[in-house]
Amino acid sequence: MTLATSFIHDANLIDALYIVAFGLFIYGLMGLTGPRTAVRGNRIAAVGMAIAVVATLLEAQIGNWGLIVLGVAIGTAVGVPAARNVKMTAMPQMVALFNGVGGGAVFLIAWAEFRIHGGFANTPTYVTVFTLFAAIVGSVSFWGSNIAFGKLQELLPGRPITLGGVQQPLNFVLGILAVAAAVDIAAGSHSQAIFIGMLVCAALLGNFVVLPIGGADMPVVISMLNAFTGLSAAATGVALNNPALIVAGMIVGASGSILTNLMATAMNRSIPAIIAGGFGGGGSAPVGAAAGGEDRAVRSTSAGDVAVQLAYARQVVIVPGYGMAVAQAQHVVRELERALEARGVEVKFGIHPVAGRMPGHMNVLLAEADVPYDLLREMDDINPEFPRTDVVLVIGANDVTNPAANTQPDSPIYGMPILEVDKAHSVIVLKRSMNSGFAGIDNPLFYDEKTQLLFGDAKASVSEVVAELKEV
């Protein structure tokens, strides 16, 4: 018995389990990069996580089992139903929220470490430095993610909220204050007030950094905060000498940075420009003014008319956007695609890399509706097709089709690669109303003479078109 007990508490065994765990993380992540292996990859990573948790529970310093069970039970009771019941459309918010609680855990652990040791005067310097780094970054990530969640869930307005000119200096001062507090603690201060002050500065910084960012940039921000939380987890791992934490955290930090960069590139935005904020709200005024001189008339159309145009087209390209997601219209869109194909119309889907609220958002939804992979075309493949496309059906997409990105140098999205739907013979836009898109920018596409608008909820509109198509 004692022999067995000492064996399972053996430090070598625990280290071996950690190594197996992070091996599984890496292997699982490799799986996640291919469509065929992704499901398995995710599950492998989850097994790695289970092994890492078991290994930790074998560590000699583990105690307070009641509290561990309590915490895990609460977390499971909250996390499982949330993950099970969330609608696919609300996925981006959910990821933001899960990311936030991860950051929250990081700064709470750092705070507890500070209290347990009564300050960091007696801990090795590197442990102190990494713990404080984790505390600041974790706190920024927690608050920033919550703001991102609030914006995507429309609890907060999607438009940028800024303090104007004082914003940047204020953020700078907050950053300096947080670092100054950290330096003071690292130098041996026992004052908990200073530690809390540091957390508060970081929290305010997290709020102030994300609040001024317009909704359209939110995916990039979530990805960036994801990378931040990863880095803070890695820092916690260094402080705790835990290899599984270091590897897992750092991999997320690295992958998150790449993903952030990919997304920013897809929108032709630089990351510093996104952080500087003001996308959307600030720029919409001059654009609105410029567009004000044009003929503002839009042509609205009816479902029956749309059905006729689609039925007699040779090639139709469907461009989905967030409107399709909110309306849960992906299944009727699939029906429409089948109905058109049955008539010999060639149907393709043009997917902008940042359509919806996250990269790949549209792919997830269309895959849910069984739309075959090979119909989904990425932006660079579909753009040359538009000039020989008869009808483009834009379903609830706005900013990603905005020709102002190509033609109006004063537009805030000038230079962003777009789906050039205005090159097609005719364009039908399904929209709820004449409100501007998530980025709050006016779209000259709607006033183009070859554009017709079909107002209404995307799902209802598409269903009507499908019904009318049977009559044609």
Next chain:
Amino acid sequence: MSSQLVTNLTILVLAGFVGFAVISKVPNTLHTPLMSGTNAIHGIVLLGGLLAVGLAGHSVFNKVILVIAIAFGTINVVGGFLVTDRMLEMFKRKPEPPAKPPEPSERSERERDDK
């Protein structure tokens, strides 16, 4: 620098490169699930909470914040993996015959019910 720190920094740097290498070749389609999957992985901070709670001592406040930290970590891990799994399920190819006659949609609906 202590040797422990050197070891940790070595792991840190190598893991960073592994992360870059693994991730740099992902199709656009999988960006959202990937973000969600990596999001679940950083829930590993849960381990930090598990380790710290053993040292919480008698302070009720320490216990409270660590239970919250453990709960947060668990939400991050469990929720993250489940959500990713749900997203990825949709990418699975349905067992369809290779030739695809354009059949009415009843068939696929029945298939979905079976699942």
